Amino acid sequence: MSRAQAIGGAAERAAVAFLSAQGCEILGVNVRVGHLEIDVVARLDRTVLVVEVRSRGTSSWTSAFGSIDAKKRARVRTAGERLWDRRFRLDPQIDHLRFDTVSVTFDDRGQAHVEYVPAAF
Numbered sequence: 001m002s003r004a005q006a007i008g009g010a011a012e013r014a015a016v017a018f019l020s021a022q023g024c025e026i027l028g029v030n031v032r033v034g035h036l037e038i039d040v041v042a043r044l045d046r047t048v049l050v051v052e053v054r055s056r057g058t059s060s061w062t063s064a065f066g067s068i069d070a071k072k073r074a075r076v077r078t079a080g081e082r083l084w085d086r087r088f089r090l091d092p093q094i095d096h097l098r099f100d101t102v103s104v105t106f107d108d109r110g111q112a113h114v115e116y117v118p119a120a121f
Contacts, residue, residue, distance in 0.1 A: 011055035011104035014112035015040055018102065022116075024049065033086070036079035040102075046095040048088050050080035052120075055104045064103035065117070073099075073121045 001009075016026055024042040031038040040051040052072070054064035068076075080097055088094045101120040105113045 007055055007106070008053075010106070010112065011102075012039055012053050014104045014114055015051065015053045015102040018114040018116060019049070019051065031083070033079045033082045036075060036082070038076070038079050038083065041083065043094075046093065048084070048094055048097050049100050049118075050076060050083065050097065051100045051102055052076050053102045053104065055106070064105070065101060065115075065120075068101060068121075077121070 012029055016029060019040065019042050020026060022044075024044045026040065026042050027048070028041040029039070031041050038050050039053040040049075042049040042051060052068060054067055056064040056067060076099060080099060084097045088097065098119050099121050101117045103115040103117075105115075107113065
């Protein structure tokens with residue numbers, strides 16, 4: 001496993017812990033929808049959350065949120081829409097699909113700091 005993969009996994013675990021603490025039910029992590037992948041799928045009340053998790057180092061030229069460009073948003077939206085059609089569209093307990101983002105940064109001690117943007121795009 002590369003360093004980037006290890007950091008990405010730690011960021012996803014931090015995002016899952018944060019979402020769980022906010023009352024979300026985690027439905028899946030690294031959910032495959034055809035050739036696309038959704039970092040975290042969660043549920044909050046009657047809403048399914050498609051969550052893109054990003055992490056960047058302190059020396060990076062862009063922020064984690066800034067790294068979600070139009071192409072990435074389109075891929076996440078396509079994956080979410082396919083997931084909705086295949087799994088949730090006919091579920092009477094689900095009303096909405098929402099696209100959220102989580103930025104995770106790690107301090108010098110390895111402590112995760114989470115920023116969360118609901119309905120990011």
